[in-house]
Amino acid sequence: MNEEANIRFFNMLKAAPDLERFWDVKEGVAKMKSIQLELARNKDHHLLMFFCSVWYGTDAFKFDLVKAMKHLEAHEIKIVRRWMLEPFFPSDWGV
Numbered sequence: 001m002n003e004e005a006n007i008r009f010f011n012m013l014k015a016a017p018d019l020e021r022f023w024d025v026k027e028g029v030a031k032m033k034s035i036q037l038e039l040a041r042n043k044d045h046h047l048l049m050f051f052c053s054v055w056y057g058t059d060a061f062k063f064d065l066v067k068a069m070k071h072l073e074a075h076e077i078k079i080v081r082r083w084m085l086e087p088f089f090p091s092d093w094g095v
Contacts, residue, residue, distance in 0.1 A: 001028065005088040009055060015079050019051055030055055047076050050083075057089035 010025050022035050035052060039045060039061070046068035052061040069077065 002088070002090055005090040008088050009090045012054075012079060012083060013051065016047055016051070016076070019048055022048065022051075023055075044071060046071050047079070050080055054083060054088075055090055057091045 006028055010023070013020055013023060013025075022031050022038070023029070024031060030052070035048065038048060046063065049061040049063040050068065053059060053063040065080075068080070072080070
């Protein structure tokens, strides 16, 4: 794990408090079973797909930027936009 990117990720996550339940901040891990269950229930959970894609550094979560922009709220778009200005990836897997 990239420690600086990990810190940035959890700071970014604070802007989306509804998603904090999908990560264990103390342990620095994603709660994959919870994420999978949520995405199975709600295939249009674009912000969660975005966070997962950043966390793992892959497109395995099928985050579609154009589709997401049609559905995300203004404050959620701001999260994505800020990340795009200075992208980072906590996981070394995607680097």
